[in-house]
Amino acid sequence: MHPHISTFYLASVRVRAAELLPWIVALAAFFLFPDFLSLGARILIYILLVLSLDLVIGYAGIVTLGHAAFFGIGAYTAGILSAHFGIKDPLLQLAAAGTVACLVGFGTGLYVLRTSGLTLIMLTLAISALCLEVANKATSWTGGADGLSGVTIAPILGYFRFDLWGKTAYLYSLAVLFVVWWLVRTLLNSPFGASLAGIRDNRTRMEGIGALVNRRLVQVYSISAGIAGLAGALLTQTNQFVGLNALGFELSGEILVMLVLGGVGRLYGAFIGTAAYLIAQDQLAKKFPEDWYLGVGILLVGVTMFARGGLLGALDSLTARLRRALKL
Amino acid sequence: MTPALEVKGLCRSFGALIVADHIDFQLERGARHALIGPNGAGKSTFVNLLAGRLRPDAGRILLDGQDITRLSAAHRVKRGIGRTFQTNTLFRHLAVLDNVALAIAERMGVSGQLFRAASAHQEVIEEARALLTMLNLMALEKTVVRDLPYGQQRLVEIAIALGLRPRVLILDEPAAGVPSHESYLIFDAISQMPADIAILFIEHDMDLVFRFARRITVLASGAILMEGTPKEVESDRKVREIYLGESRG
């Protein structure tokens, strides 16, 4: 499925120049487009979420349609801590949201990951439907369909206030994304990351060398759920509000589209796919609300038919072609 | 001395087809034991039962006297059973070295490591390189397995199994699909393996069998037809009729 990584034990893990690009762009955008920061923060948060999805789908080969559940669980954890328990410290909320989502990922993963294929997809869908229904019915905790308001957030580290222009939110989200990116990148280069590639490539052989495949899948699923939970908390904190759409199927589907658009199993596919999708949505969905989803559909068909590796895959084959042309 | 591997009354059927029919079998320590029999005799099924890919309907499997009948394939590997597959079962999209390193890392217990790069695990890489050197694959360490010629893919199968440092090594037609002038390379590699590993191998080429096996078990229709030294097997009339006569036409 992802033939572009062929060695782990002989690979250099030094950061390549191109890997700095997203961070340079993100910092430049902060100074160049002050009006864009609230959309910008949203993009960063969704990148985090899509990155966690890539870990599960692209690297562990677990196809899920219920990933938004973990995002929503993180979002509600942060919101409920603030609105009901008066815990307003953002980093504390972040840690709690990540932990709760991780634990739910672990608990459901134990059960769900025993299956595969269509059954697994249906189970992830069912679990996320269950979460949605719980959030919908437990109105005294979640505000139900009206959403949870009354969420206030203390300044970060007691000092950086969330401002109206979204400056703090943007830099805060960027910092969290950076740390998680580094952790995920480290994980993917580790023996653990190599064993995930082994599982994807040949599960039978992986069992034949003594790997406890299921345990490893549960591990990566929990880690991914935790990251999705962090992203959910960030959304609550930057919006000071949580709604049911943080848990919905629509979101699970949308982040899958972003990932496929950017390129599955490529780490940076999450960055480029999410940014492209959300910026296009911001520009086009308001102007052409009817055509937007049609456009997304056509785009998706185009990507799956002509650019299997998404935007990054297309870029890869373009540079490969250029290189060959220059050699000739 | 307890045998390395012992099988008692092993049975398995696929529907009405009996593929393992009350098999009693022993693999001595340091054995070089061949399992032969016509196509469809149930040899690979027997291997899969031993390795834990298939569950028996009845019977017991003992490794060093300990019952492993209920253990999963992965747990049997951890107890010391390594195997190769009749058809290549490799990490086709990974480099040759990674194929072996995955097995070694698994055995060393470092494959759950999250925070250190795989390429920083020198102990794994060095051992993998030593194995590749032994099997004449060192020059190909970076080559992706699916780009290798078939014969060398068979060697990677063996390298992976050796990376597990098994006490019992089961080779299901290690030279299958390899041109006969190359199959000696594979059996040379096998003959260089540490003497204390108990090896059970399936092979159709009788010259190779008689050359490398010190004991032979003949399987037909899921049941053991006979067992003995190469001499005994060669001179047995039943075997000649049912098996050798057939394959030598």
Ligand SMILES: Nc1ncnc2c1ncn2[C@@H]1O[C@H](COP(=O)(O)OP(=O)(O)OP(=O)(O)O)[C@@H](O)[C@H]1O
């Ligand atoms: N999973 C399965 N389901 C049903 N029948 C099977 C299955 N696996 C094997 N068989 C049948 O069991 C019989 C024994 O197969 P097996 O692969 O063990 O034979 P073998 O001795 O290894 O043959 P060969 O020399 O061709 O490799 C065959 O008739 C085969 O068709």
Ligand SMILES: [Mg+2]
């Ligand atoms: Mg066979």
